Amino acid sequence: xxxxxxxxxxxxxxxxxxxxxxxxxxxxxxxxxxxxxxxxxxxxxxxxxxxxxxxxxxxxxxxxxxxxxxxxxxxxxxxxxxxxxxxxxxxxxxxxxxxxxxxxxxxxxxxxxxxxxxxxxxxxxxxxxxxxxxxxxxxxxxxxxxxxxxxxxxxxxxxxxxxxxxxxxxxxxxxxxxxxxxxxxxxxxxxxxxx
Numbered sequence: 001x002x003x004x005x006x007x008x009x010x011x012x013x014x015x016x017x018x019x020x021x022x023x024x025x026x027x028x029x030x031x032x033x034x035x036x037x038x039x040x041x042x043x044x045x046x047x048x049x050x051x052x053x054x055x056x057x058x059x060x061x062x063x064x065x066x067x068x069x070x071x072x073x074x075x076x077x078x079x080x081x082x083x084x085x086x087x088x089x090x091x092x093x094x095x096x097x098x099x100x101x102x103x104x105x106x107x108x109x110x111x112x113x114x115x116x117x118x119x120x121x122x123x124x125x126x127x128x129x130x131x132x133x134x135x136x137x138x139x140x141x142x143x144x145x146x147x148x149x150x151x152x153x154x155x156x157x158x159x160x161x162x163x164x165x166x167x168x169x170x171x172x173x174x175x176x177x178x179x180x181x182x183x184x185x186x187x188x189x190x191x192x193x194x195x
Contacts, residue, residue, distance in 0.1 A: 002030030008084040010034045010077060012067050012125055013094035016043040018144060022091050023049050027058040034080040036065040037094065059084075067094045067121030074128045081132065090129040092122040092166075093144040098158035111158050118162035119169070126173055134180045143170045143186045 009026040013019035014035035020042055023033050033053055040048045040062050053060035061083060065076040081087050098114035099106045126141050133139025146163040153160055170186035 002028065004088075005030035007031045007088040008034070008080065008086050009089040009091060010036055010080050010087060010129070011091040011093060012036045012065065012121065013144075014091070015039055015041065015049050015062070017093070019091065019093035020044070020049045022093060022142075023060070024052065026089070026091075027053040027056065027060060030058075031089070032059040032084050033061075034076075034084060035060060035062045036067075036076050036080075037062070038064065038066065040064075067092075067125060068116045070124050070128070073121075073124045077125075077128050077132065087129070087132055088138065089140040089142065090125055091142045091144070092125045094118075094121050094125075095144065095162075098156070098162060100155050100159070102155065103157040106158060114158050115162055115165070119165045122166050123169055126169065130173070130177060134177060137180060141170075141173065145170070145186045 004026060007030070009023070009031045011019050011023045011026070011033060014023040014033070015037040019037070023035055027033050033050070035048070035050045042049065046052075047055070048062060050060035050062045061080075063076045063079060066072040077087065094117060096114060096117045098118070099110040122143050126143065129139060129141055133141075143166050145166040146159070151160075167186050
């Protein structure tokens with residue numbers, strides 16, 4: 001039995017990258033995992049995350065969700081609670097790479113799309129999770145930022161702005177809910193090696 005036995009984790013962007021790694025780790029520790037993502041097939045290739053978890057004896061489901069749409073997020077969270085019997089952790093790791101290069105050349109539509117997924121998506125997932133967590137006086141929200149959210153980096157203004165915003169959202173959420181039993185934390189990983 002792992003330390004997360006009898007817990008349920010809802011992980012956005014769990015089909016690939018850091019979200020996939022988080023989902024596999026939560027499952028290793030005994031959590032039932034909901035992979036909430038736009039696509040089921042990982043960018044890295046191979047089996048979908050929920051199938052890997054099931055093959056290892058864990059409990060997992062895939063749910064298609066658009067994190068930029070509040071109704072989609074709310075519906076997926078409600079469905080996860082109904083199917084899995086509860087909700088204990090939400091990992092907000094859905095994200096898209098932003099436009100890189102000189103800020104003067106970044107298309108506004110690309111900027112808006114990047115912030116819609118990386119910032120609005122994080123906000124909506126945390127907002128709807130807290131609607132469940134605060135009344136139950138329990139819940140953990142983990143948001144994915146980056147070390148670039150703390151520093152200025154040439155050519156990455158859009159990415160840096162999004163990751164700084166995630167840190168700000170998480171700090172605000174934590175300070176407004178700290179007495180409710182719900183905890184929000186931001187993880188800011190550095191560069192990672194893709195496999």
